[in-house]
Amino acid sequence: MxxxxxxxxxxxxxxxxxxxxxxxxxxxxxxxxxxxxxxxxxxxxxxxxxxxxxxxxxxxxxxxxxxxxxxxxxxxxxxxxxxxxxxxxxxxxxxxxxxxxxxxxxxxxxxxxxxxxxxxxxxxVRNPPKTLQCGTGQPRSGKRLLTVGSDCCVGKMFTALAIHKEMAARNINATFRATGQTGILIEGSGVPVDAVVSDFIAGSVEQLSPANDADHWDIIEGQGSVLHPAYAGVSLGLLHGAQADVIILCHEEGRIQMDEMPGFEVPDFDTLIETNLALGRITNPNIRLGGIALNTSSLSEDDALKAIERYQAKFGVPVVDPVRTGVAAIVDVLEG
Amino acid sequence: MxxxxxxxxxxxxxxxxxxxxxxxxxxxxxxxxxxxxxxxxxxxxxxxxxxxxxxxxxxxxxxxxxxxxxxxxxxxxxxxxxxxxxxxxxxxxxxxxxxxxxxxxxxxxxxxxxxxxxxxxxxxVRNPPKTLQCGTGQPRSGKRLLTVGSDCCVGKMFTALAIHKEMAARNINATFRATGQTGILIEGSGVPVDAVVSDFIAGSVEQLSPANDADHWDIIEGQGSVLHPAYAGVSLGLLHGAQADVIILCHEEGRIQMDEMPGFEVPDFDTLIETNLALGRITNPNIRLGGIALNTSSLSEDDALKAIERYQAKFGVPVVDPVRTGVAAIVDVLEG
Missing domain, CATH: 3.40.50.720 (NAD(P)-binding Rossmann-like Domain)
Structure with missing residues (x-):
C-alpha cells in the first residue's frame, strides 16, 4: 500500500x-x-x-x-x-x-x-510505503486527535471513524487517518504502522498527517497501547509522530486481562492517561485528554450509563460509548 | 543478517x-x-x-x-x-x-x-532475521542488563561492550547482545532492531536474548532513548523485549541539545530514570538502575571526576566513564 x-x-x-x-x-x-x-x-x-x-x-x-x-x-x-x-x-x-x-x-x-x-x-495493505523518513518532531500546522488504547481491539479505529463522521456531519474540516489494515481499506489510504520498519514509526505518522489548515482536524487511528508488553513501541512511535493535541482513551468495559497476553492485566485509567500525556508531551507540550470512549457491549443499558457517569465525574471529560451514545459529547467539547 | x-x-x-x-x-x-x-x-x-x-x-x-x-x-x-x-x-x-x-x-x-x-x-547487517515473532512478555530465566540512553550516540554500545569485557575478565557467565549494525559486526551476531518491522521490536529482542542459565548475564546494547522524538518506539520495544533486570543510563556529559533534533533538549536524569523504570516494569517488575555511564571526554580529568562524584551522591548508584575510569564499579555491584 x-x-x-x-x-x-x-x-x-x-x-x-x-x-x-x-x-x-x-x-x-x-x-x-x-x-x-x-x-x-x-x-x-x-x-x-x-x-x-x-x-x-x-x-x-x-x-x-x-x-x-x-x-x-x-x-x-x-x-x-x-x-x-x-x-x-x-x-x-x-x-x-x-x-x-x-x-x-x-x-x-x-x-x-x-x-x-x-x-x-x-x-x-500490509505493504508500507517505500519512501518513509525518520521523524523530525517539528511542529506542523493543523489539529490532531489520536485514539489511544488500554489494550489491542478496544475500539480505537471505531472511535476515530465515529468522531470523524460526527465532525463531517457538522461540516468541521476533518480527515480520518488510517494506521491499520482495516482502517486503510475503509479509508482507501493510510500507513500500516505495525508493518513499518521501526526506525520510521514516528516519521511515517508525520507523513500520514502532514501540515494542514489551522482549523483542520486529523483524526488518527491509534494502535495497541503504550503499556502493552508486545506492541508499546508501535503505540509510542505513533503517539510521537501524531503530535496529538488531543487523545481519546479507548477501553472495553469489563476487560481485566489483556487480549492474548496471559498474565498481563489491563492498566488502570490513571496510569494510562498519565503515561500517554507524559510521553506525548515530548512532541506536543499541549497534549490533553479529550474524552474516554468505552465499549460497553457487555453491560446492560443501565449499567453502561452508570459506568459512563462514574468515569465522567472522575476524569472531568466527556465519556461515551460510540455505539450506545454516539460521540457527539466529545466533538461538542472539541468544537467549543 | x-x-x-x-x-x-x-x-x-x-x-x-x-x-x-x-x-x-x-x-x-x-x-x-x-x-x-x-x-x-x-x-x-x-x-x-x-x-x-x-x-x-x-x-x-x-x-x-x-x-x-x-x-x-x-x-x-x-x-x-x-x-x-x-x-x-x-x-x-x-x-x-x-x-x-x-x-x-x-x-x-x-x-x-x-x-x-x-x-x-x-x-x-541491516537485514533483520526473517523468522521474527511478536513479543510474549513471558519471563525467562537468566539475568539481563540493558544500556539505555539520554539520546542517540551517547555510549550505549561502548558501555555494554565494556561491561561484558569486565564480566568476562572476572569469569562471569555473560554474553554481549548486539542490536545495532556496528555492534552486530563486532559481536558477529545480533538483531538490527531499528530495521525490524515495528510489530516485532519486542519479540525480536526476546529472541535475541533467550532463556539462559540462572547466573548468566545478557548484556544488551540499547538504542536511542525512550524520550527521543523520532526513535522512542524502538527504545521502548527494546526495553520491553529485554525484560531488563538492570538498566545502565548512558549520557554524554555536556550535551544539552539532542543530536540532529533541533529544538529538543536532552531530558534530565530524574525523568530518564523514572520513565525507563516505569515503562520497563511492564515486563519486569524488578527492573532497577544499576549505574550511570558518562562520556566525559569534553571535560578535564578534574571536572570529570567531580561530575562523577556529584551524580553518585545524587543517585546512589555507581557512576563511571567507561574510558576514563572503567566499568568495574558497576560490575562490583552486580556481582555483589
Whole structure:
C-alpha cells in the first residue's frame, strides 16, 4: 500500500462468506464508506450480505467500479484457487485490487503477470510505503486527535471513524487517518504502522498527517497501547509522530486481562492517561485528554450509563460509548 | 543478517581509508574482538592501520580467514567498483562477507552470482532475521542488563561492550547482545532492531536474548532513548523485549541539545530514570538502575571526576566513564 488513494467506486468481494463475521473488513468498508461502494460480488453459496446490489465483474466494471476490495479473510490464510480467475477478470475489466489478506497478491505470479499486462495495480495493505523518513518532531500546522488504547481491539479505529463522521456531519474540516489494515481499506489510504520498519514509526505518522489548515482536524487511528508488553513501541512511535493535541482513551468495559497476553492485566485509567500525556508531551507540550470512549457491549443499558457517569465525574471529560451514545459529547467539547 | 554467527577468524577490509574515523566499524571489531581478527587488507594508498598483519586475500584464506569484514563506509554511500573484484576473490577463496554498508551486497547481481556459485554467504547487517515473532512478555530465566540512553550516540554500545569485557575478565557467565549494525559486526551476531518491522521490536529482542542459565548475564546494547522524538518506539520495544533486570543510563556529559533534533533538549536524569523504570516494569517488575555511564571526554580529568562524584551522591548508584575510569564499579555491584 502506498499513500495513493484507492480509486472509487468499489466492488466489494464477499467470496463464499457465510456471515459478516467472516467479512469484517468488507462490512467496515460498506458501513463507514457507503458512498464509495457501488456493489457487492458473491459466489452462489455465500450467505453474507452487505445490502449492496449484487453485480458480476463485467456489470460492475460497466457501471464504473474502479477497485475490487478483497475484504474478507479466507480460512487457513491462503488465497483460494477459486478466487484467482475472478481477480484476473476484474483486472482485465479495468479494476485495481485492494487486499487486506495475509498473503500478498504481489507475490502471486499469475496475478502479477496480469497486473503488468493490464497496467492495473494490486494494493496489499500490509505493504508500507517505500519512501518513509525518520521523524523530525517539528511542529506542523493543523489539529490532531489520536485514539489511544488500554489494550489491542478496544475500539480505537471505531472511535476515530465515529468522531470523524460526527465532525463531517457538522461540516468541521476533518480527515480520518488510517494506521491499520482495516482502517486503510475503509479509508482507501493510510500507513500500516505495525508493518513499518521501526526506525520510521514516528516519521511515517508525520507523513500520514502532514501540515494542514489551522482549523483542520486529523483524526488518527491509534494502535495497541503504550503499556502493552508486545506492541508499546508501535503505540509510542505513533503517539510521537501524531503530535496529538488531543487523545481519546479507548477501553472495553469489563476487560481485566489483556487480549492474548496471559498474565498481563489491563492498566488502570490513571496510569494510562498519565503515561500517554507524559510521553506525548515530548512532541506536543499541549497534549490533553479529550474524552474516554468505552465499549460497553457487555453491560446492560443501565449499567453502561452508570459506568459512563462514574468515569465522567472522575476524569472531568466527556465519556461515551460510540455505539450506545454516539460521540457527539466529545466533538461538542472539541468544537467549543 | 540472520542470528547465525559469523564464522571466524576475520580478515578486516580497510579499502583506501585514510584514517580510522573512516573505518569506525573496523576499528571497533579489532578493538573489542582482537581474538577474532586474523589480519587486515588494505589498498596501497590506505593510511588507516589497525595494527593487524597485512594480508592479501589469498594469504588470508590460506591462513584460515573465514569472513571478510567490510567495516568502513565508502564516500557517497555506494560501493566503489574497485571493491567488487576483491569481494569476488574473497568468496572464491572460501570466505563469507559481512557488510555494514547502506548498500546491500545481496542486491548487487555480480556478487549474488558469485555467492550462489561458490556457496558463500553475504551478510548485510541491516537485514533483520526473517523468522521474527511478536513479543510474549513471558519471563525467562537468566539475568539481563540493558544500556539505555539520554539520546542517540551517547555510549550505549561502548558501555555494554565494556561491561561484558569486565564480566568476562572476572569469569562471569555473560554474553554481549548486539542490536545495532556496528555492534552486530563486532559481536558477529545480533538483531538490527531499528530495521525490524515495528510489530516485532519486542519479540525480536526476546529472541535475541533467550532463556539462559540462572547466573548468566545478557548484556544488551540499547538504542536511542525512550524520550527521543523520532526513535522512542524502538527504545521502548527494546526495553520491553529485554525484560531488563538492570538498566545502565548512558549520557554524554555536556550535551544539552539532542543530536540532529533541533529544538529538543536532552531530558534530565530524574525523568530518564523514572520513565525507563516505569515503562520497563511492564515486563519486569524488578527492573532497577544499576549505574550511570558518562562520556566525559569534553571535560578535564578534574571536572570529570567531580561530575562523577556529584551524580553518585545524587543517585546512589555507581557512576563511571567507561574510558576514563572503567566499568568495574558497576560490575562490583552486580556481582555483589
Amino acid at each position: 502506498t499513500m495513493n488513494e484507492l480509486k472509487t467506486p468499489y466492488l466489494v468481494f464477499l467470496g463464499d462468506a457465510q456471515d459478516l463475521l467472516m467479512a469484517k473488513v468488507a462490512k467496515g468498508v460498506a458501513h463507514w464508506r457507503p458512498e464509495k461502494c457501488l456493489a457487492q460480488n458473491r459466489f452462489d453459496n455465500a450467505k453474507a450480505d452487505l445490502g449492496l446490489p449484487d453485480m458480476s465483474i463485467r456489470d460492475a466494471a460497466e457501471a464504473g467500479a474502479k477497485t475490487l476490495i478483497l475484504g474478507l479473510a479466507p480460512m487457513g490464510g491462503t488465497l483460494p484457487q477459486s478466487w484467482i480467475p475472478l481477480l484476473i477478470e476484474a483486472m482485465e475489466a479495468g479494476m485495481d485490487i485492494a487486499s487486506g489478506l495475509h498473503i500478498r497478491l504481489n507475490e502471486i505470479e499469475d496475478l502479477v503477470a496480469v497486473a503488468n499486462r493490464t497496467g492495473r495495480r494490486m494494493f496489499d | 540472520t542470528m547465525n554467527e559469523l564464522k571466524t577468524p576475520y580478515l578486516v577490509f580497510l579499502g583506501d581509508a585514510q584514517d580510522l574515523l573512516m573505518a569506525k566499524v573496523a576499528k571497533g571489531v579489532a578493538h573489542w574482538r582482537p581474538e577474532k581478527c586474523l589480519a587486515q587488507n588494505r589498498f596501497d594508498n590506505a593510511k588507516a592501520d589497525l595494527g593487524l598483519p597485512d594480508m592479501s586475500i589469498r594469504d588470508a584464506a590460506e591462513a584460515g580467514a573465514k569472513t571478510l569484514i567490510l567495516g568502513l563506509a565508502p564516500m557517497g554511500g555506494t560501493l566503489p567498483q574497485s571493491w567488487i573484484p576483491l569481494l569476488i576473490e574473497a568468496m572464491e577463496a572460501g570466505m563469507d562477507i559481512a557488510s555494514g554498508l547502506h548498500i546491500r551486497l545481496n542486491e548487487i547481481e555480480d556478487l549474488v552470482a558469485v555467492a550462489n556459485r561458490t556457496g558463500r554467504r553475504m551478510f548485510d
